[in-house]
Each structure stands twice: as structure tokens, then as C-alpha cells.
Amino acid sequence: MAETMDLGSVSRGFRAMFSMLSPNESSFEKVEDVPPYVQQATPFFVGLMVLELVLGTLKTGGSVVTISDGITSISAGMISRLPTLVMRGCELTAYMYVWDRFRLVELPWDSAWTWWFTFLGVDFCYYWVHRFAHEVSVLWASHQVHHSSEYYNLTTALRQSLTQQFTSWIFYMPLALVAPPAIFAVHIQLNLLYQFWIHTELINDLGPLEWIFNTPKHHRVHHGRNLYCIDKNYGGILIIWDRLFDTFALESDKVIYGLVYPIRTFEILRVQLHYYFYLWRKSKYYKKINNKLSTFFKGPSWKPGKPRLGDHSNNPKVTGKEVPHDPSWPLHLQVYVVVHFLLVLAVYHDMLSQLTILGMTGYILLTLTALGYIMDQRPTAAFLEMLRCVIMVAMLRFGYMKPLLPSLSVPTEVRLRIITDPTSSSAGSWMKMYDYDSMEKQSKFICVLPASL
Template sequence: MAAAAGSGSVSRGLRAMFFMLTPNESSFEKVEEVPQYVQQAMPYFVGLMLLEMVVGALMTGSPVVTLSDGLTSLSAGMISRLPLLVMRSCELSAYLYVWDHFHLLELPWDSAWTWWLTFLGVDLCYYWVHRFAHEVAILWAAHQVHHSSEYYNLTTALRQSLTQQFTSWIFYLPMALAVPPSVFAVHIQLNLLYQFWIHTEVIRDLGPLEWIFNTPKHHRVHHGRNLYCIDKNYGGILIIWDRLFGTFAAESDKVVYGLVFPINTFEILYVQLHYYVYLWKRSRTYKTVSDKVSTFIKGPSWKPGKRRLGDHVDNPKVTGNEKPHGPKWSLTFQIYVGLHFLLVLWTYHELFESKTVLSQLTIFGMTSYVLLTLTSLGFIIEQRPSSAFLETIRCVVMVMLMRYSYLRSPLPLLSVPTEAFVSLSLLYWALQSFSQLLSIKKKDD
């Protein structure tokens, strides 16, 4: 019986990735009963990413993902979920508030009709969340994170924004007037999970399904910075919304991925926040209050005298021969960054899976450590001069956390090797920092 239950759990988990759960097995009376589908999907994310790497290498003879870009995407995904350690998602929290105070009718939570209506409602709301995120500059400041990769693979799906959830909740509130929160809580997760597998170049065409569903072929267009790709194909699960509202574009020319103006960096906090700084600086160049405000609420391409969404006359021309930005760094540093990323990924996993109630201070300290690590590894990838000092500080923090049992090795057998590796890392970067300080002193003398 236990084996059968385990097999059923695996089947449900895999089917959840493709929105293939039935209403009977994914309907719950209370929000507290709804599974954490996204958190439970982590093994499937890893498995599908590994499968894509193998299939992609066999098909093209070259890797589908680079270490620098892939780790940046995974880091963004990790950062985007850190707020969930101390709060419910903004979408669900706001939804519960409106439901508790303002709902007009209560559709039955165990009805298949309610389930399918919510499926359509969440997907339609997502279309408008997504479209506004491209058409309103302050919303684009959050969403641009997802488009910042110049590659298109399953790791790109996890390149999510830390701040987008703080505004997306607005678009789902009309549903809270009638749809029970438990039904909404299921669909908001399944809608997100479906969008994982469409971030790939391995799947080329799905025939008649392309007319109804959002597929890798349609979503590749959405991630392009070619002129024919910009602001097209916003759908989540269904592509019919784009066909209805005039935002559909078929894949034709070769798609060049990434932002219109590539940021060319792997520093994770810059990836997350740089566009807010850019908007603020741009708004200060305008004299009138109207133009200053318009900088934030009109399209990213808007300028005074232009229409609301602006135009693309200033965009760089895309030839199709552009090569993605990437660092030239040694295999030794690639192994080093990869190993330390796996260690912080384990820490991140333990934070979410902890069976004990963690204090707010502990959560704050551990999330700060995660952010410090992801930032420092980005500095190493870019080979910044300050990376030695930052990594020295991080290794000191890591040694202290291990000393007081806040950090543990993934396996007991690896405890001693892990501690030795961390100690050697600290020694290396301390020597590098000391060497740099001597060089600076000699220059000053």
C-alpha cells in the first residue's frame, strides 16, 4: 500500500507539471488543505532540466545552458521565493481578505464546474497580469528579470522576480467575489507550474495543440527581442487569449532572446533591481510632473511626445547573429562556484523544509546568508576585483554558521570534507584579499 501511495504521489506530482490533474484529486474545502504544489515540484524541475540537457546535447551537439546563466536563473528563482518564509503569497493573502469581507456568492468548492471556471478565470487574469507587466514601466521593472536571460531553456523558467508578486495580486481580486480561496489556491499554483515546461527549444511543434495551448513554440516568440516578437503571446496555459485580443504572433524568423538592451551581468541583485533605479534616474531628467509620473505608468519605451506604449525606433537592430553574453573563466572557478551553489541550495531547501518552527531572527539571518552567497558567487562569475573581499567575508560567515550548527552538510558522510572545503575556501580568499591589499598599498606608495 505504501509503495502504491508513493507511486500515486509521483504520478500526481508529474501530472501537476502539465496541468493534468482532475478536479476530483485537486479540489479542497479549506486553503490549509491545498498542497504546496510548487514546493513539491522541485525534484521534477531538476529531473526535467537534466533531461533537457541530455536531449539538447544529443540534438544540437552543444550544451543548452551555461553554468553562469543557469546559476543566475536558479538564483533568481530562489530569491523570488524567500518572502514565503515569513508570509503567504500576496496573491493568496489579498484574495483571502476580499473573500472574507466582500464576496457576493459562494460557488461550491467540490464542483467540477467551479474547478473549470476557475481554470479559465485564473488563466485570463494571468494574461492581463502579464500584459500589463509589459505595458506599464513600473511593472516591467519587476518582470524584466524573467526576460533578462539571453538563453532559452528550463532554467530560464525559474528566473523569477522578487517584486512582481507585490502588484500581480490586484488582477485576481474579481474572482474572490465568487470563487472559494481553496480552489483559487490550487489553480494559481498549477498555472505557474504549467509554464515551466514551455521554456525549451527541444520541443519544436505540437501540431493542432498550438491553436489552443501556450506551447514552447509560442513562448519562444514571447522571449525574443526581435521586433516581431516584442509584446506578443502573453498567455499562461491558453494561447486563445492572445488570438482574441490581438497579441498573437507565430514563430517565423530566428528568435534572439533577452532584453532589448541586454544588461550583461550575472550579479543577482542588479538583475532584480536595476530597472527601478533606471526609471528613477530617467524620471529626474524630465521637468514636468506629468512626464515624471508617465515614466512609471506608461510603456517602457515611452518618451515625451510619444504614444502611451512608445515606439521601437531607438531599439538596437537584431540581426540573428548575436552571441549571448558570457564570462571567460577557468574550469577551477566553475567547479568552485558550482560546489558552493549546491551547498547554499541545500541550505535554502532546509529552510523551506524545516520541521521545527524557526524564529524570525533565524529566518532573517539565514536569508541574509543566502543573499550574500548568491551575490558573492555572481561577483566571482564576473571576476570583479572586489570578489575576493566579499567572498572572504562570506566564507567567515559560513564557517561561523557551521560552527554553531546553522549550516549542515547534505550527508553526514560529507560533513568533514565539507568543513575542509569551506576552510580551504576561506584560506584561499583571505590570501587573495591580503595580496590585493598589498598591491593597493604599493600603488599608493
């Protein structure tokens, strides 16, 4: 029986990745009964990314993902989920508040009609979440994170914003007047999971499905910085909304991915926050209050005298010969970054109490920032990484991370030794390599590149 249940769980988890669950198996009366589909999808994320890597290598003769870009994308995904570790998601919290106080009708939670209505409602609302995130600069400041990669692969799907969830909930509130929260909690997860597999270049035309569903072919256009790709194909699961509202474009010329003005960095906090600083600087150029406000609430390309969304014809020309940002860096640093990234990834999945979560959230942010500095080859990377390693050694030695270690057959003290010894060595190595005379001088481990926040 246990084996059958396990197989059933695997089947449901895999089908959830493609929003292929039936109403009977995914309708719940209470929000507390809704499975954490996104959390349970981690093995499928990993499996599909490995499969894409293998098939991509066989098909193209090269890798479809680089270490630097892949780690940056996964790091963004980790950061985007941190708020949900200490509180329920903003979308669901706000949704339940409106439902409890202002609902107009109470559709039956166990009706297939309610399930399908909510499916369409969530996808329709997501279209507008997504469209506004491109057409309103202050919302684009959060969403640009997802578009910052110059590659297009399954790790790109995980490159999510820390701040977008704090505004996206607004667009789902009309649905909260009629659709039960538990059914909404199902579909908000399934809608997100569906969008994972469409981030690949390995799948081409899917025939008649292209008319109704969002597919890799359609979503590649959305991620392009070619002129014909800008502000197109916003759909989540369905592409019909784009066809209805005239935001649809077919893939034609070779798609060049990334931001119109690439940021060319792997430092995760800079990826997350740089556009907010840009908007602030841009607004300071204007003296009129209406121009200052327009900087934040009109399109990213807007300037005084231009339409609401600006003039995209002034964007840098795309030639099709653009090369993604992938600076060369020593193999030993690549191994170092991967090892320490895997360590913090293990910590991320094993956080427990609220107090531990808050402390470890800070440590995770410090680690991902330090690894980004290394990948960017910044002069100050050695100092920051030395500091991070010292903090981790102290946390391990004083037992603050013992509750976070996975329960394996190996004794805890052995696991501590396995992690602590290389971390201590890392701290010592960075300490020896760092030039204390100036934080702006070149570390013997790090190549100097012009990089600044």
C-alpha cells in the first residue's frame, strides 16, 4: 500500500508541473488541506534541469547553462521564497482577508465548475499581473529580475523576484469575492509550476497546442530583447489572453535574451535591487512632480514627451550576434563556489524554528552575495568571503546549525567535521590571499574587473 501511495504522490507531483491535476484530486475545503505543490516540486525541478542539461549537451555539443548564470538564477529563486518561511504568502493572506469579509457569493468548493472557473480566473488575473509588471516601472523594478539572465533554460524559470509578491496580490482580489481560498491556493501554485517547463530552447513547435497554451516557443519571445519581442506574450498557462488583448507575437528572428540594457553581474542583491536605485536616480533628474511620478508609474522606456510606454525604437539595436555575459574564471574558484552553494542550499531546505529562520536568512543572503562577488571577480570578494566563512565556522562550532543538519546515518559530529574543516580552510585561504592595505586592491585570488554598485 505504501508503495502505491508513493507512486501516486510521484504521479500527482509530476502532473502538477504541467497543471494536469483533475478537480477530484485537487479540490479542498480548507486552505490547511492544500498540499504545498511548489515545495514538493523540488525533485522534479532538479530532475528536469539535469535532463535538459544532458539533452542540450547531446543536441548542441555544448552546455545550455553556465555555472555562474545557473547559480545566480537558483539563488534568486531561493531568495524569493524566504518571506514564505516566516509568513504565509502575501497573495493568499490578502485573498483570505477579502474572502472572509467581502465575498459576494460562496461557490461550492467541491464543484468541478468552481475548480475550472478558478483556473481561468487565476490565469486571467496573472495575465494582468504580468502585463502591469512590464508596463509600470516600479513594478518592473521587481519583475526585471526574472528577465536579467541572458540565457534561456530551466534555471531561468527559478530566477524570481523577492519583492514582486508584495504587489502582485492586488490583481487577484476581484477573484476573492467569489472563489473559495482553498481552490485559489491550488491554482496559484499550479499556475506557477506550469511556467517552469516552458523555459527551454529544446522544445520547438507543439502544433495545435500553440493556439491555446503558453509554450516554450511563445515564452521565448517574451524573454527576448529584440524589438518585436518587447511587451509580448504575457500569458501564464493560456496564450488566449494575449491573442484577445493584442499582445501576442510569434517567434520569428533569432531571440536574444535578457534585459534591453544587460546588467552583467552575478551578485544576487544587485540583480534584485539595482532597478530601484536606477528609478530613484532617474526621478531626481526631473524637477516637475508629474515627471517624477511618471518615472515610477509609466513604462520603463518613458521620457517626457513620449507615450506612456515610451519609444522602444530607441532601444539598442539587436544584431543577433550578441554574446551572453560569461567571463572566464579559474576552475578552482568554480569548484569552490559550487561546493559552498550546495552547502547553503542544504541549509535552506532544513531551516526549522522562526528564530533560526531569521538568523539563517541573513546567513543565506550573505553567502549568496559573497558567491556573486566571487563570480563577478570583484576586488572585495576575498574580504566578504573570509567574513562569511568565519561566521559559518563560529555557527558550526557553537552548535547553532546542528538542528539544521539532515538526519542521516552518519553521526552529527562527523557531519559537522565534514562541513567545518573545509570551511575553516576556506576562511584561512581567503585571509591569506586578502590584501589588507586596501579593500580596492586586487586580491591574489581575484581578478580585478570594473564593478561597482
